[in-house]
Amino acid sequence: MTAAEMKRAEQALIDSGISVEELMRRAGQGVAQMIWRIAADMPTVVLCGPGNNGGDGYVIAQWLLEKGVDVSVAAPLEPATEAARHARSLWQGKAVSLHDAQPAAQFVDCLFGTGLTRAVGEDWFADFTRLYAGAKRRVAIDLPSGVESDHGTLLNDVPAFDTTIALGACKPSHYLEPARSKMGDLVSIDIGISADSNLEILPKPRISGPTSRDHKYSRGLVAVVAGAMTGAAQLTAMAAQKAGAGYVKILRPPAFHRRIPVSWSRPCRTWRICS
DSSP states (O other): OOHHHHHHHHHHHHHTTOOHHHHHHHHHHHHHHHHHHHHTTOOEEEEEOSSHHHHHHHHHHHHHHHTTOOEEEEESSOOOSHHHHHHHHHOOSEEEETTTOOOOSEEEEESOOTTOOSOOOHHHHHHHHHHHHTOSEEEEESSOTTBOTTTOOBSSOOOOOSEEEEESSOOGGGTSTTGGGGOOEEEEEOOSOOOOOSOOOOOOOOOOOOOTTOOTTTTOEEEEEOOSSOHHHHHHHHHHHHHTOSEEEEEOOTTOOOOOOGGGOOTTOEEEEEO
């Protein structure tokens, strides 16, 4: 789901009578249970931002604390939302400023999640990086801080996490590069969201080698539309031919000049350049 779709889905739950605090409890406790299954009692520092993602962090920290984990909370600011303030009031462990926080074996990133549209400030991100570097395991909640939700864009120089735990539904950036390479293992926590999205994840294509009965048409036709600068079209055509297409066609402007190495001509594969 996109950030806007996720916001609408959460609001629909709230309109049905489920409080923001209850959604936060579901998210935080679901994540904490997943972290417990992955890392058990590994000493942990949870980085909590001022929004609801940070509120999830306080719930995570409290659940782990009750399990006997050596856990602390680092926060750059006090919570800014009512639900996050409620979660902060239930936290019974240590809380320190982000600048004073010390690394632990496990780093849980709850600084920012879905909806981030600008880079994390340099001061905060420097301490974020310090806590990240001092950990053996790194877990991002919803999205790594510094990742834009919908397009796979990195707003900061985001390091790679071991695990990313999506809340309610996966977001486009969980699958789009360059963000996808920063996620590590991707898992999702159900918080009761009813997914209503126009997005679809396409399955990976299954490409088989040609048989003795195959010919150029059974292996697929690729049409490449060339612009005024023709290099990209030629590279694309060669890549399609290399990948196994049986017939590659370039639709060209009048000034197009073919510069295809002879070695690219293969049995059962045909070039055609059309004006």
